[in-house]
Amino acid sequence: MYVLVAYDVDAKRVAKVHKVLKKYLTWTQNSLFEGEITEGLLKQCMAEIATKANPAVDSIYVYRIANPKHIKKVIYGIEKDFESMFL
């Protein structure tokens, strides 16, 4: 399965949520991650996030695409390699 995960969490929890997502997916930009993941690992990832985020205030949007062939990514402008830029 292919997923896109966007988070919108309180500033003081951003680093923690970001760190969990980075374990399972690839950082695309800002608060957006993506990648192939199994159902089991996604469940594990979200369970970890649940220990860091506050569901009363924070939001995590998960877009699931069962078959990666059904999603096509097109980049306008430059493709930034965030991993190497900041980490």
Added chain:
Amino acid sequence: MYVLVAYDVDAKRVAKVHKVLKKYLTWTQNSLFEGEITEGLLKQCMAEIATKANPAVDSIYVYRIANPKHIKKVIYGIEKDFESMFL
């Protein structure tokens, strides 16, 4: 077609790019938009963005899903209504 559009542009161009995307799609959170759009309108939207963004520095990621049935959105935490919160 269903699209997710994430932008990463210089701070001084954020408002302009955001405004163009808002004409064509729904704001989900931060720098992420989504919605159903025709090929023609997406082309028009991207042409407008091209007049605002700087392709040497900025990035616009467009994820195209031909059939909206192939994408499933799951929200953990709260679903924020950004339109009414800030606009």
